[in-house]
Amino acid sequence: MQIRARCACGHLWYVAQDLAGGLTNCPRCGKATQVDGLRDPLWRVLQGAAALGWVVVVVLLYANTGPLGALLGGAALAAILGLIYLMM
Numbered sequence: 001m002q003i004r005a006r007c008a009c010g011h012l013w014y015v016a017q018d019l020a021g022g023l024t025n026c027p028r029c030g031k032a033t034q035v036d037g038l039r040d041p042l043w044r045v046l047q048g049a050a051a052l053g054w055v056v057v058v059v060l061l062y063a064n065t066g067p068l069g070a071l072l073g074g075a076a077l078a079a080i081l082g083l084i085y086l087m088m
């Protein structure tokens with residue numbers, strides 16, 4: 001998977017995903033250019049879906065188990081999502 005980089009000179013090209021959030025040199029003008037931090041559009045959609053899913057689960061836990069259940073369940077789910085995020 002490659003991600004997009006755009007230089008101030010207007011040149012657009014693709015770089016290895018390892019460079020996400022880092023710097024690379026423009027192949028046209030040589031200027032150091034910031035690479036997008038987010039990996040790709042699908043990754044953004046997955047992050048949004050995970051955040052929305054977390055909210056839905058916490059609301060359901062609150063409705064079914066009360067504030068303590070929502071707090072504990074929400075914290076546990078956030079920890080699981082955090083681990084998944086770190087592994088990806």
Ligand SMILES: [Zn+2]
Pocket residue numbers: 007008009010011026027028029030031
């Ligand atoms: Zn350039």
